Amino acid sequence: MLKQNIMKNLLIDAIPDSPYYPVINFDASTGICELIGESYMEEAYKFYTPLLNWLKEYSQELKNQVTLNIKLTYFNTNSSRLILDMLDILKKAIDDNVAVSINWYYDLDDPDIKEEIEDFEIETGLTINMIPFE
């Protein structure tokens, strides 16, 4: 039995009246994990804790390879604290020889996002692939 089969996908659909929650699609069969939209909800840790737990179990305990695709057009500073925790989990997995790829899709019109991503790289020691979208 594949190790990832014991884990379920983690899916959170868009909430039209609450655009401050991102869409989440963590696929246990492929290891592709996506955050899409905007993230500025209250008490961000309550939203992100299941994501952190899923990533930790999938990558650190089961040692499955992960591709994290971040497609956030806006995230507030509180969310950035939790995104940092996600990246820290993946850094520990890499240090444990797990294959991890991190792709950050960013808006070319956003004048601050490249520095923001670079700050995450400096803080975590990770290499993040920066991919522009129009």
Place this chain on the structure above:
Amino acid sequence: MRGRLEFENNILYYHGMVNIDLISFISNYMKQQIDSNNSVHLKIYKVFIELTQNVSYYSADQQDSNRTFGSGKGWFSVDENNDSFIITTGNKILKEHGNILIKNSNEINLLNEEELRDLKRKTRSKAPIKDIGAHIGLIHTGLITSNKIDVRIGPIDDKYSFFTISAKVNKC
């Protein structure tokens, strides 16, 4: 309260309870109403959400008795000048928090971009994840605007003060 002449350049003013749904609605409304390029829009959007969430979280006047934060009473405004947009928020705070806010903002205003980024990284990584904020809102605002933040504290009574913060987003 603002005087009549102070509204000359005003494009938005609100006074009352500030919660996440109001912030979301108005920030998206502003995207359509403000005539500027996408880069400036994004900066206004980021600063507006960051500052208004501070009112929602940290106002000492919480309007929903079932909650300890997230429904703070205060005000916010957006003004347009020839060369910039000014986003301002105001809310009641505990008097003892005033000096800390002034001290923090004075320190932030002395730092250049690289020093601000360094402070942001150090502060963010130390913030407990269960805190409602990451303690980097003022730093982040300074970084996004590349301007000094204007923080003022006014007296209310023995227990409370009134806190206002203004951030300027340049048009180009």
